[in-house]
Structure formats: structure tokens, C-alpha cells
Amino acid sequence: MTFKRVMKFLGLLFGFLAGVTAVIVAWFTRRMVAPARQPLWATPSEMGLAFENVQFPAKDGVRLSGWFIPAAGSERGGASIILVHGWAWNRLGDAAGDLLADLSGMTPVELLRLAHALHYEGYHVLMFDLRNHGESAAQPPVTFGLTEANDLLGAIAYMETRPEVNAKRLGVIGFSMGANALLYALPQTIAVCAAIAVQPTTISSFAEAYATDLMGLPGRVILPLVEAAYTAISGVRLTALQPAFAAAGAGATPVLFIQCKEDPWGSMEDANRLAAATPLGEGPLYVDGSHHYQGYQYLVENPRIAVAYFEQYF
Structure with a gap:
């Protein structure tokens, strides 16, 4: 019994x-x-920024939504920055407001703060939602940068149509999956003068x-x-998702890599490998911290790092 x-x-x-x-x-x-979409929790107007709601197609036709924020002045001659967000975020970054965020120690990433700083430094800024995120169209599955590269290529093509944008002075800042999308996109375009890849990763x-x-x-x-x-x-x-293979074809675009030193979800070895695979890879710039999200916060909290970097090449 x-x-x-x-x-x-x-x-x-x-x-x-x-x-x-x-x-x-x-x-x-x-x-x-296809991650649950985070709703937009703010607009540039809440930080006193004029902006335009825009839509444009990705390279493969997927509808993308975003904001174009014109520069505060004309001293930079139409220089522009495209911000590319990470997995399960939206154009504003990550609200980090759910149970998973609490369990994993995520903290909010406010990309609008970075856009605000770049705007007042004289850059036009494009913030947009990748496919399957925010207000852009659904086109699953997420491929952690591989197909999302088409979204960045569509954003570049859109910026080249704007008369106030100098297409020869175009930069990109990608975070996480957005940084991977940057590495996958660079072999397919010569339009990016310089770029910053914040914690790209080999997804496996x-x-x-x-x-x-x-x-x-x-x-x-x-x-x-x-x-x-x-x-x-x-x-x-x-x-099969290996951004290092794509990065090898990045050509003449200088790319600054940023990585948190004690990142429990990434590694300095992976960051080194990605930077070494990129012909004009710089860094990685290792930042202090013991959580993955501190690597993202670094650039948001220190926008002059981005400004100084792009000033070298624009």
C-alpha cells in the first residue's frame, strides 16, 4: 500500500x-x-522637444513607426543619429516594469534622455520601433538582429530622403539586439559614417x-x-545567429563597442571577439558594473561619450 x-x-x-x-x-x-509589446510611455514633447511622427518601410517592406527629432541648431550641418533599441523594448528603451524585470534586476533604460542630449548637441535624431516591437508591424519571428537589420537599412534609406539630413554625416547607436542589427546591416550599406554598438552579443x-x-x-x-x-x-x-560573421564585412565604418565588465548575461570574451571581427572595431570600452543593464545605462548617463566619438568622424 x-x-x-x-x-x-x-x-x-x-x-x-x-x-x-x-x-x-x-x-x-x-x-x-514575438515578445509582448511595451506601450510608449512618453513622447519627445514631454522633454520640450519638437518631433514628427514618421512611418517608413524596412528594406523588405515591413511598416516601421518612429519619431524624427530635428536638431536644435544647424551648426553640425545636418549630422544625424539613428537610435536602435533592444529585444522586447521599444523606441523609448525599456520600462523594466514587469515581474521578469523585478526577478532579473533590470532597470529602466530611457533612450529619450540620450535623444534629448544628442538633439541639443546639434544632431537630428531618429527613434523608431523595430518590427514586432512598439507600434511597428508584426513580422515574426524575432531573429535577434538578422532580419532586424532590414529595419535599420530602411531607417537609413528614410533619413536619406529628408532634405535637412546630410546623408554623408549619418551615425547609428544600437543597443543589444539593435547593436546586433547594426553589425548585420553594415555589410549591406556604406551610408553609416560611424557607429556605436552597446553590448551586442552572440545570442546562443x-x-x-x-x-x-x-x-x-x-x-x-x-x-x-x-x-x-x-x-x-x-x-x-x-x-546559426553569428553577428561576428557579419561584422567581418563591416568595411570602412568605425564601430565603438561598449560592454559592462561583470555582465552576468554577456562576457568580455564575446565582446572582444565581436570587436576583433569588425575591421574598424574600436574598444571594447569596458564600463564598471555587475549587471547587464548597467552597460546600457552608461551611454544614457554619459552622452558626451557618443558626441565625442561621432565628432571624430563627422
């Missing part, structure tokens, strides 16, 4: 654990393929570190299931 009770208990426990695992796998797979390495940091040993068990589900739905293997 006792044996039967033990087996019944073990069966119930196994069923419970299997059910919990299935829910976790489904949730993370959904977040990877990031996924392993992220899962381990968030869930410990169970994360290592669940990750292969999530990867298999993502591949089954998207047709893309995470190990």
Missing part, C-alpha cells in the same frame, strides 16, 4: 513539474518569437548565461527545450 502511495505521489510530482516546465518553455519561446551564449543567472541549474535543463521550440517555430537555430 505504501509503495502504491509513493508511486502515486511521484507520478503527481512528475506531472506537476512537467506542467510547470511546459508553461515556462511556452512563455520564454513566445517571448523570443547570451541565452545560456541568461537562463543560468535567472534560474540556476533548472535554467540549463529548460534552455535546450526553449531553443528546440524556437527553432521549430521560427526555422532558425540560435547557434
Whole structure:
């Protein structure tokens, strides 16, 4: 009788654990393929900035939405910066306001603060939502920079149509997946004079570190299931997403890499490899911090780093 009770208990426990695992796998797979959209929580007008709502097509035709913020003056001769946000963010950055953010230690990333600083330094600024994010059209799956490069290429083409923009003085700042999109886009364009890649990553390495940091040993068990589900739905293997291969074709565009020193979700080795693969890769500029998001915050809190960098090449 006792044996039967033990087996019944073990069966119930196994069923419970299997059910919990299935829910976790489904949730993370959904977040990877098409993350829940963060609504826009502010506009440039709330920081006293004039702006224009804009829409334009990605290189492959996907509708993208954004804001064009004209420069405060004309002393920079039409120089412009495109900001490219990260995975599960929107053009404003990351509100970091959900349970996952609380569990993982994420902090809000306010890209509007960076746009504000660049505007008053005399740059036109384009902020836009990548596909499957914000107010842009849905075109799943998310590929962590590979297809999102088409969005950046569409943004570049759009900026080249604006009369106030000097197409020969165009820069890009990409964060996370936006930095990956930058590396994938550079071999396909010569329009970018200089760029800053804030914590780009080899996604398979990031996924392993992220899962381990968030869930410990169970994360290592669940990750292969999530990867298999993502591949089954998207047709893309995470190990096939290698921005370093694309970065090798970046040509004559100088790229400054920024990486948090003690990032539990990334690594200095990966950052070094990406920078070394880029013909004119500079850095990485390693910043103090023990969390992934401190690497993002660094440039937002120190916009003069970006301004000084672009001044070298514009």
C-alpha cells in the first residue's frame, strides 16, 4: 500500500513539474518569437522637444513607426543619429516594469534622455520601433538582429530622403539586439559614417548565461527545450545567429563597442571577439558594473561619450 502511495505521489510530482516546465518553455519561446509589446510611455514633447511622427518601410517592406527629432541648431550641418533599441523594448528603451524585470534586476533604460542630449548637441535624431516591437508591424519571428537589420537599412534609406539630413554625416547607436542589427546591416550599406554598438552579443551564449543567472541549474535543463521550440517555430537555430560573421564585412565604418565588465548575461570574451571581427572595431570600452543593464545605462548617463566619438568622424 505504501509503495502504491509513493508511486502515486511521484507520478503527481512528475506531472506537476512537467506542467510547470511546459508553461515556462511556452512563455520564454513566445517571448523570443514575438515578445509582448511595451506601450510608449512618453513622447519627445514631454522633454520640450519638437518631433514628427514618421512611418517608413524596412528594406523588405515591413511598416516601421518612429519619431524624427530635428536638431536644435544647424551648426553640425545636418549630422544625424539613428537610435536602435533592444529585444522586447521599444523606441523609448525599456520600462523594466514587469515581474521578469523585478526577478532579473533590470532597470529602466530611457533612450529619450540620450535623444534629448544628442538633439541639443546639434544632431537630428531618429527613434523608431523595430518590427514586432512598439507600434511597428508584426513580422515574426524575432531573429535577434538578422532580419532586424532590414529595419535599420530602411531607417537609413528614410533619413536619406529628408532634405535637412546630410546623408554623408549619418551615425547609428544600437543597443543589444539593435547593436546586433547594426553589425548585420553594415555589410549591406556604406551610408553609416560611424557607429556605436552597446553590448551586442552572440545570442546562443547570451541565452545560456541568461537562463543560468535567472534560474540556476533548472535554467540549463529548460534552455535546450526553449531553443528546440524556437527553432521549430521560427526555422532558425540560435547557434546559426553569428553577428561576428557579419561584422567581418563591416568595411570602412568605425564601430565603438561598449560592454559592462561583470555582465552576468554577456562576457568580455564575446565582446572582444565581436570587436576583433569588425575591421574598424574600436574598444571594447569596458564600463564598471555587475549587471547587464548597467552597460546600457552608461551611454544614457554619459552622452558626451557618443558626441565625442561621432565628432571624430563627422
